[in-house]
């Protein structure tokens with residue numbers, strides 16, 4: 001096989017199968033050129049950024065003036081670079097404008113080749129010879145083939161290097177993201193822990209508040225009962241005959257306060273039981289009707305006008321009908337109590353934003369003072385006179401609503417009445433299906 005052809009084949013196979021660094025490629029090329037053209041001088045300049053740098057050479061010249069060539073390249077004076085075509089000079093032919101050749105008198109023939117990839121010059125290969133004569137066509141073709149192969153190999157090596165760098169950067173970024181993710185999960189866990197602690201401490205505070213209120217609510221009537229009993233007992237022990245009317249009065253007071261204790265404990269019992277009762281599909285309109293018919297007589301005193309706006313297409317909700325009726329009764333009783341003389345109570349039901357239903361109870365009563373707005377849901381907060389309200393109505397109401405996955409809001413200003421809005425999740429949003437016909441316990 002022709003030696004030149006074998007060299008081109010060898011380089012092709014080498015570059016194809018063995019990924020090499022750019023300087024390795026250049027060294028291999030220059031070495032192969034030396035074997036192929038032992039009497040020629042071969043040099044290689046690589047473009048990095050905007051400057052050409054000398055990479056490798058083998059040279060018969062004792063003092064190679066590589067700098068001259070490099071300067072010509074970097075000042076873009078080199079004819080091969082300037083025109084983008086190979087420059088072949090046979091000194092015997094005469095004219096050329098290569099500054100390097102003008103100083104390097106030993107050179108007889110010269111070939112300067114721009115190495116191109118995608119129309120861009122990435123390197124310059126120069127071959128010089130001290131022998132007179134011309135480069136044969138075969139020599140020119142072999143050198144061109146080697147230059148092209150070298151260009152492709154360099155390009156490929158640079159692409160691989162870039163890909164590797166990008167891969168490393170991606171891996172680094174990935175590691176950072178994983179680390180951030182880990183930190184995020186840790187923070188989230190920490191937050192959850194704090195949240196649990198907060199809920200726990202809020203619960204403890206609520207229990208404390210409830211216990212304090214309960215002690216007060218039970219102690220007060222209990223001490224009145226005890227005082228009356230002791231008084232009656234000491235009169236009897238001292239042989240005194242109390243008047244029947246005063247005896248009846250005392251017993252009435254005792255009864256009133258004993259009932260107060262019972263009401264308080266019953267409210268709390270219904271509150272405690274609320275989470276154990278079963279949930280069914282419920283039609284809130286029926287719940288409203290049930291509560292209204294239970295309270296009917298209390299509301300129809302002529303002084304209160306009742307308005308009902310019930311949405312006949314209201315979706316069902318999942319809940320406990322008895323507890324929900326308790327909610328309506330509490331709100332309606334409060335509305336009734338807020339109307340001193342005459343007024344209106346409005347009850348309406350409607351679907352709100354998708355998946356939620358609302359019940360609104362509004363009145364034209366005395367309204368709520370701003371400083372009380374935040375306290376009305378606290379256990380035992382009441383503005384009603386002693387014996388009239390336990391202050392547990394709204395506390396129990398909110399507990400029931402939250403237990404149903406809903407919320408309660410209030411809007412009120414003194415003298416302008418009050419509006420309570422209860423929002424509950426529709427049954428469709430929980431089951432994804434229409435529930436079957438609801439069953440509501442009869443209020444009668």
Ligand SMILES: Nc1ncnc2c1ncn2[C@@H]1O[C@H](COP(=O)(O)OP(=O)(O)OP(=O)(O)O)[C@@H](O)[C@H]1O
Nearest residue numbers: 334335338367376382383389390391392393394418
């Ligand atoms: N519709 C309303 N208009 C004006 N004030 C209201 C209204 N609803 C509630 N309030 C205020 O909120 C307080 C707390 O209400 P809540 O129902 O918890 O207890 P209560 O009605 O006082 O007692 P109970 O419900 O045991 O009879 C009431 O005392 C009252 O001051």
Ligand SMILES: [Mg+2]
Nearest residue numbers: 330334393394
């Ligand atoms: Mg109440």
